[in-house]
Amino acid sequence: MASIKIHQNNIKDRDGLLEVCPFNALEWEGEELVTNASCKMCKLCAKNGPEGVFEFKDDPVAVVDKSLWKGIAVYVDHDNGKIHPVTYELIGKAKEMAAKIDHPVYAVFMGAGITQKADEILAYGVDEVFVYDHEALTHFRIEPYTAVMEDFINRHKPTIVLVGGTTVGRSLAPRAAARFRTGLTADCTILDVQENTDLDQIRPAFGGNIMAHIQTPAHRPQFATVRYKIFSAPVCVDPTGVVTICDVEEQMLESRIRVLEVAPKQASTSIEDAEVIVVAGRGVKQEKDMELVQRLADLLGARLAATRPLIEAGWADPKTQIGLSGRTVKPKLIITCGVSGAVQFTAGMTNADLIMAINNDPGASIFDIAHIGIQGDLYDILPDLIEKIEATEENVCTTIPE
Amino acid sequence: MLRITTCIKQVPGTTKVEVDEETGVLKRDGIESKMNPYDLYALETALKIKEKNGAELRVISMGPPQASEVIKEAYMMGADDGLLLSDRKFAGADVLSTAYTLSQGIAAQGMPDLIICGKQTTDGDTAQVGPEIAEFLSIPHVANVIRIREIKAEAIVVDMDLPYAVETVEIAFPCLITVEKGIYQPRLPSFKLKKATQDRPIHQLCLKDFTDQNETRYGLKGSPTQVVRIFPPEANTERETWEGSGPELVGMIHDRLITEKFI
The missing domain is CATH 3.40.50.1220 (TPP-binding domain)
Structure with missing residues (x-):
């Protein structure tokens, strides 16, 4: 993949060469000019440096077959079946994007005693709700929840997975993304999809002082988290989608975490x-x-x-x-x-x-x-x-x- | 003895960075570096456990050679040992490849019982590296920890902050926790420890020290996400400005609140 090739023979004047890089990523290793660990692959040296010295080489990347990945999935965030509204906001955005690329919208709903709540989600215009209902999923514990998400992704191969930027979501999304060795962009404020199903993700960084436009061009699924109240919930429709009950297998439930106590907090004045x-x-x-x-x-x-x-x-x-x-x-x-x-x-x-x-x-x-x-x-x-x-x-x- | 590893990062001293509109690159000239403030809480948590239960505390960081500064700072707070992962092949890493690099560095030194990470960094703001490290090491993790309750022989008991409840959970070692700011008040670096640790070495590892030396899993090559561009945030241009005397302004606000049905 991408690298900076330095043509040592073309170096005519050594003075000021190190200053070409704003990240101090250039250094002399004896007589040789090299890049160090600070290199951000920003290509500024190739653009602003003396002619013929810096070359940005962009080797082809192994890209997944994107046509095998279809559907936009939304993780249903809930507290004992009480669905967090960020879920509906994400469904709204998922529907908007899915219409552009003609993909279905899925909801992944995991927990205990939640099956009857799945109809609520259908009312927001989801094509299919996948329900993983099991006693052992009562409390959020990272290993079982990740295993369920993994099972869903392996079976249905969604191209995009949207997760609310809640306490649970911010723990689950990175874990699942790492399992698939794919990209995750946190706290997106703008999302859009291209015809080739690449997700355009825009998020603030450096305390919001800059905005970054991020893509996951070669990997699937594409994970993104979005905080509550960034997008708007869709209007309710006559449900046309279906609820699919999924098997929860024993090996998905292994965990080294034990929930000892749950102390409810005072009613929200948030x-x-x-x-x-x-x-x-x-x-x-x-x-x-x-x-x-x-x-x-x-x-x-x-x-x-x-x-x-x-x-x-x-x-x-x-x-x-x-x-x-x-x-x-x-x-x-x-x-x-x-x-x-x-x-x-x-x-x-x-x-x-x-x-x-x-x-x-x-x-x-x-x-x-x-x-x-x-x-x-x-x-x-x-x-x-x-x-x-x-x-x-x-x-x-x-x-x-x- | 309990072995704890804390992950720390060197970040710009300020988040007031600007983007060069022409090149789309951060202007970093003259910006000082410091330890990510959230990592101070992770370090303090580790030090509190060390003082109470006895532990060997190692800090680990990834970055250019000058990132060893934050390891020295951790020594001045009470860390026993420090490891810097530095290699030009690590450059340009996103969350996934950063987490993978750190997991390889941690594993290279023998698996600790407990890994403690700060909630997030002030430059990336993602809060994702901790959980991804845990995934790569195949160990459980708990995020949003607000209290350490108990250190047992084979497990740690912590309070996790959820929006509507506080959950007390027991996690078997080895495991990873990410702690909230405010869990403990971080101590200041001590002058005495500064003197005592000034010659203490900082171990450095590079790619060839790792078990997995496949270059496509590190740095930019190992990063599924690519930054297409960076740009300054937009200011909203559709706006009204009201000027006038106090009573005039009060009248205007009052009328608008009524027309917008807030009164």
Whole structure:
């Protein structure tokens, strides 16, 4: 496959040669110029280096017969049969892509006592739901779940496998991808498919400061994980698909993990499920002023969230942090108050339907992504806004709770 | 004695990298390197186990020769031994070939009882290398570990964080866990250990030290995923900007919230 060939005889001037590479991947080994382990195969040396010295050689790769791999499969993420909505979002994307290449859409559903839930999935327009229902699949344990996924892939040879970027998905997808020695792209934000069934995957890297377009050109299946609320669930249809019950064989269930205890957490107050979110940023000057932002959130039936500096200051619950190191949200409305808009934050909320940003700095980068950029001081705006909404609500609602 | 291996990586000191729009290549000039912050939690977890139960702690990294810096840093925190996998044939590796290289390096030194990885790196952000290493070594793994409960003779008991529950699981050795940030507060490198370990060697392995020397499984050749291009994120161009006095802005926001049915 690809390599950089250095033609030592064509080197006329040794000065500045090492600087041709931005990754410091060139070095002198005695009299010989060589590439080291830092080489990214970016071809910049071939492009910008002196003529005839660097040559990028792209040898042909063994490519699988792509026509043998058909169908787009979605892993059904669920908690004791309660299906995680990311599943439906992935089905929506799978249907969109499958229509382009005339492939079926499959759902892989594994767990215990889940068979009757499979009809719910059909309503989203899946062609076939494969159900692996067995007592030993009650809890997520990596070896049995990977074995089931392996069984499904071996039997049905899907060209693409989409997995939700959930706790389970982020553990299962890499394990299954490694078993098939194939590619997996994590946290894709854009997916599309080419006529030859190659999957175009776009994902953020370096904390969202760059976007990478990735393909898996020679391997199948192509694995991708996508976080919740990146895509949209499809509208329900009259089910035309079928449910297929699959055998779970004993050797698939071997595991060296034992689940000792499952302690349920408190009911979700998670910001991921909120339709409206009000975010406090560094423009909030003191902890006491969080009450102001909270009051606005309460009036709008919204959840209060915060940016990383405020979480680090201890002014807000870490579970309410939005951004790459926090949660990804996709509310109908998000109002940011004094948030500057670092990419690490915006990567977690750019998919909101409506972004209203309040910031007194006209140059704040939040205005690059806000649908409505409000140039003003939150301390001028919030108290009056709260008062005005309170007045409106009083007009509508005659019974004020004591 | 329990043998623990922790995987660590050298990453750019900042994620504020820019893309050269013409060449589509990262501008890395003058960017300092550091240990991936998530790996500090993995190291601290290993050190806590070592202090409490006794263990031999090895760190392993893959990268160019200068990545030995992070191994020295791990020595200053308390690691006993360090291994750097460095070979130009490892260059251009994606998740799969990185995980395979690390699994070969780990196996080359004799299988440890416990492998601890950080949740993810700050440059790749994939959180996939740990589970893939476990797959290549055919050992069980548990991700999202938030608490170490107990070290038994043949197993470790940990708490795994799930969205709606905390699961307590027992995993038989040998196994791999990936830990969440915040599991323990990472210690700072110690000056005393710096002095004590300054001459401690860092072992280096390259492809010819591995059991599997098939070049097509390493570096770019062993990478099923290919980066077609990289580009800067787009800014949304369809937007309105509102300026005015406080009361004017309040009126506009209020009206819009009503027309959008949020009030």
